[in-house]
Amino acid sequence: MNLPSDPISPPNPVRRALLGALAVAPALPAWAQFRVEVSGVGLTQLPIALVPFRGEDAAPQKISAIIRADLERSGRFRPVDAAGQSMDETTRPDMSVWRQRTADALAGGSASRLPDGRWDVRFRLWDVVRGQDLGGQGYVVPQADLRLAAHKIADYIYEKLTGEKGVFSTRLAYVTKGGSRYTLWVADSDGENAQPALSSPEPIISPTWSPSGAQLAYVSFESRKPVIYVHDVSTGRRRLLANFKGSNSAPAWSPDGRSLAVTLSRDGGSQLYLISASGGEPRRLTQSQSIDTEPAFSPDGSTIYFVSDRGGAPQIYRMPASGGNAQRVTFSGGYNVSPAISPDGRWLAYISRTGGYKLHVMELSSGNVAALTDTAEDENPSFAPNSRLIVYATRQGGREALMTTTLDGKIKARLAGQGGDIREPSWGPFQR
The missing domain is CATH 3.40.50.10070 (TolB, N-terminal domain)
Structure with a gap:
């Protein structure tokens, strides 16, 4: 588990314990309506x-x-x-x-x-x-x-x-905390019509949709340590995917849905592994002495992007999906985490610490980088399935909320719950 002293961990209470964890806030009742401010x-x-x-x-x-x-x-x-x-x-x-x-x-x-x-x-x-x-x-x-x-x-x-496919009938997943309970919700793409998928007295973090949209993988602390579950959205059934020695975190589905990249500390420090979607013995992908975490697949499944402090501070790297030599991707800023790749493969969204934690986007073909926000506590970017919007968590006016933004940062919409604050967004795929 990443400890508070780890140089890679952002200053968020749960993330201090595990990169990819977020402090989440009071729960919304399922019937709560969102106020969309554009x-x-x-x-x-x-x-x-x-x-x-x-x-x-x-x-x-x-x-x-x-x-x-x-x-x-x-x-x-x-x-x-x-x-x-x-x-x-x-x-x-x-x-x-x-x-x-x-x-x-x-x-x-x-x-x-x-x-x-x-x-x-x-x-x-x-x-x-x-x-x-x-x-x-x-x-x-x-x-x-x-x-x-x-x-x-x-x-x-x-x-x-x-001439492009709309994303409005797709779904979001996110997490809230109300009192001492954490709830994983599945909602419409505007955050409305939220239905609870799971409630727990322990943190739920890092929800991520399977390519078919039928399942969610997430990390639960209900065993008093981070373990990974796969949850069937329609039936509510779930199964334990990874509960190895140490921490099990940061699940990322492969584009074909057959496997997940995960972060395990079973052999010492946090490293990347590949595990079948049906479970079993994981295969180690990275062999560094550093913290390697937060994997994200390229849309064609050939590449994994991830965060590592192997250069002394957290930066984003990429490597073949089968493992191998890693190439550094981010060079501007001394602290870059939470990579998300657009479904069309053109864009990398991530959080950079530049006078605060701000959402950035990089055009992968050119390496050009642009800051999309002027807020200071952005987290967890996730692309819409048509690659035209990004949802992310942030804090505005003293409250935690979800925002969407266009790729040029010009149009933003706040999805603000009346009943509480929300974190950990993950934008689901087109329905198949």
């Missing part, structure tokens, strides 16, 4: 008008508001005022009205409750500039899935207008 202005934002859906006032979720928040948070869209206008998916809109309002795109729809209690949600998207019908979809969902239907509509709009 700040910043992007350089190229498409103006879109979202007309309130006919019938949505009778629904427990305001469909159009969820879609609007999704699109705005992406940094790619600017909402256009739709006050005084009404339409649904059957309306043929007067494009001149919307051109006068400077909208390039327009969407409207309806939400109606069926006799069996389900909801029929429909919408249609229009290209105002060209006057074209861009299609639409309909979803018949139980009331509990109204938010999911809204996220799927936002995904459709995002993909039609940008």
Whole structure:
């Protein structure tokens, strides 16, 4: 286990004991709503008008508001005022009205409750500039899935207008602490609709999604030391993956889901090992006298990025996934940890201590680095599956919260819980 004196450990209470651990804060009730606050202005934002859906006032979720928040948070869209206008998916809109309002795109729809209690949600998207019908979809969902239907509509709009896949119907995992209990939550991509996956009197840290999105690996201290579990999200069943002598921490799934890179101290200092997703005997990957931890696979599975203090201070290195010679990746700043690789393989996000712990992003092809934040206690970056957004934990105004940011740092959204503070975010993959 990394001790408080380890030079690699950030100044966070649980991280003092183990790199990758975070102090987490009061729990949110499962029904707590998040307040999404978007700040910043992007350089190229498409103006879109979202007309309130006919019938949505009778629904427990305001469909159009969820879609609007999704699109705005992406940094790619600017909402256009739709006050005084009404339409649904059957309306043929007067494009001149919307051109006068400077909208390039327009969407409207309806939400109606069926006799069996389900909801029929429909919408249609229009290209105002060209006057074209861009299609639409309909979803018949139980009331509990109204938010999911809204996220799927936002995904459709995002993909039609940008040519890239939307991430709004994907999921986040994160951890809270309430009193003496820690809770692992699975939530919508905006942090809402949180459902508890696990509750424990001991810390839960480092949740990470399997490539299929069906499982979470995480570290639990319930055995009075860090051990790694794999948890089936749909059933709640879990199994012990790594409980070797010493600490077992920092799990990272291989892209094919067949194995995980982990940090073990079974043979002395913290080193990287590869272990089958079904368990068994791990294979050692690093052979250094230093602390090697926080592995992260490249999307093609050929490379592992990791943190090591082999040069005297924590920096990010990479090596073949089978082990071998390591190359240093980060050179600016004397302390760089928490590597996350974008799913498209272009970007490395990490935390650098530069007048505080700040989120940075590196373009791997050029080595160019940019700081994305002006906060001082950022932690745990995780990419959206389309590589366009990063979620991370930070502290603002004396409270711990989750934030999302675009890769240029221009558009940020705070996902702030009303019932407490949240840590340890992990953005799940596209659903298969």
